[in-house]
Amino acid sequence: MRIFWILLKKELHSFFVSPVAYVVLALVMILNGFAFRAALSVLESAPSEGSIVSWTFHAMWFWLSYFFIFPLLTMRLFAEEKKLGTLETLFTAPVRAWQVVGAKYLASVIVYCVLWLPSLFNFKFSSWISAGQVEVPAGAMQGAYLILVVMGMFNLAVGCFASSLTSNQIVAAIISFTLSLMHFLLGIFIMVVGRKISDSIVDVVNYFAATEHIRIFTAGLIDSRPLAYYLSLSLLFLAFTHHVVEFRRWRP
């Protein structure tokens, strides 16, 4: 466990000394600003059932930031070490593969969580500046940030796996972007086409449709099924990553 913390500390250090974390942070803040503004203008134009929270996370701007974050955060995790050759130095120190994979993954999850902190401020600030006129329901906030973290954990695990496959960061980014996008589009596509075939398909697809999860959670409903879905898939992709990294040691 001690080794794990040392590695985690080092990974966090590399995130914050490189410009990547700050660039992504700036990007997410800008896109969040747009998403927030879009939500405000919806509420301004007409009375609405949804809260400011749910409208923010339904904005196109939110999804735009959503897809850029994961490849940017995870592409260098393994690919850079392979390129530099430091994987060899790393694995000739007494460390286990799961410690390395776990530390890299957890570091990316922590950085990812930090990215969403400024958006919390948007909601608090709007409620304060309008003297409570803009309502920010606590349940919607909790639901929204819970599903954000859990969806993030899944996509970061996918990115981690993509990075372990190659020594080229660009290739890693493309693989992780494609996998995340495919997962997202599968939900959208079948939902659109499925209505024409039968409603029962839609029910099935809703289990893994990211838009549907966001809709439920930002309404303040916390459903355990998407949580279990994302967490188990994260574990699966981390196991894949572990196997890819460890494969070197078993290849005869």
Added chain:
Amino acid sequence: MIDVQNLTKQYAGRTAVNNISFQVEPGEIVGFLGPNGAGKSTTMRILSGYMPATSGRALVAGFDVFHQSLDVRRAVGYMPEMAPLYTDMKVKEYLRFRAELKGLSGLAMRKRVGEVMELTGVNDMRRRLIGNLSKGYRQRVALADALVHRPKLLILDEPTNGLDPVQIRQVRDLLRNLKSKHTVLLSTHILHEVEQTCDRVVMIHQGRIRANDTPENLTRKLRSTTLLHLELEGPGNLAEKLTALPGVRKTTEEKLIVHPWRRFTLRVEPEHDVRDAVLELAMKQKWRVREMHRQLPTLEDVFVELSMNAGIPGDIPTHVL
């Protein structure tokens, strides 16, 4: 300290290391010598627990490199070829990170990192980013990293690669000083280095061990190839008469330089010194001699010979070994 038995490593149909066996005793400095692509790095990677062998067995400090990989890695300080380092860390930061990974902590860790920085001469650079260091300094940071946990065995893959002559001498002196505390296995393709630093040389070529002896013994065995260069003047078939001398294996006549002078090269048996006999013969035959020069071969000659001999395994010319 190291016990390698019938180790073989194949990559995608190519045999990088072919059934090698050798031992390294505690306290020895052993040089792993061979041309590029001979299988040195592969063997070292297997010994450091980075990759498994296809077949065979290797024990390092009493631990099996495959089944007890973590114990092996704790006992070994490994410096990979090209010294890969995290370019976004500062020297001291990096060495502290590595020391902690290898089980040091607190004050002892800080003290030890200070020691190895002093020892390897990177102290002045401790606040610099590794990415901004020159090749020589990076190499030394990698060496400091290999040393930091006081390993029983140091495995250094081309430790002087890319250094200037002054730095090479410094590293060599450093290795000599380390001898009392560590066993060292280092690889190189520079012969000079081996002759000066190592107690023993393991020569490897095309994945097979071609020689395993002290540098002195190797050079002594080499004396068998002693060459004698002669320049003389005389009539008839001189080569035949020269070859008839006891101890002379072969005589070759080289191209005429200045008429009537003739140039010969004699291959002489190890225990014979034929210079007196040649002179006596020359006086008896009334030849004129204007040059006689004996050439003792260096390790370099074996190396070149081995490298050129890309042939069948075990195909080392008998006059070389």
